[in-house]
Amino acid sequence: MGFFDFIADAGANLFKGDEPEKEITKPIIVHIKEAGVMTDNLKVKFRAGAVTLSGYVPNKEQKEKAVLVAGNINGVVSVQDNSILGNPPADAVAQEAEEVKAAEEASNTKPSFKTYTVKSGDTLGKISKEMYGKSSLYNKIFEANTPMLKDADHIYPGQVLKIPE
Secondary structure, eight states, X not given: OEEEEOOTTSSBOOOOSSOOHHHHHXXXXXXXXXXXXXXXXXXXXXXXXXXXXXXXXXXXXHHHHHHHHHHTBTTOOEEEEOOEESXXXXXXXXXXXXXXXXXXXXXXXXXXXXXXXXXXXXXXXXHHHHHHSOGGGHHHHHHHTTTTOSOXXXXXXXXXXXXXX
């Protein structure tokens, strides 16, 4: 899917102070799983504000959600998505080759969906009006971003939302 930029000081607070790198990766994967993404074959690395996703996700929706949930964590400035759609092959050598190929392809591709970075004073209705021409379509944005969004009235500046077609 590629490389995505996010605002570092916006998002869910998962980190306490300067925890060692080893301790940071576990909360991110748990946070992604709690958002409804199947993480059985997904790997997460965090270093210097950058999250790298690799491994396998079952479908495009899960892939996009993993990127957005990881990016909407306070302290994350970018997400490199090297994940692969589907199930991992039974052969470990084939799996590693597929992951390397996916990482190379990801660096050359653009996302298949639009995003919107929430500004101060935004509401889902206001964003919907800007994106679709009708504020009444706000629920379309809300549904595309659940369970990351738990309430249509609770969005915050810097949050990156998926905007469906």
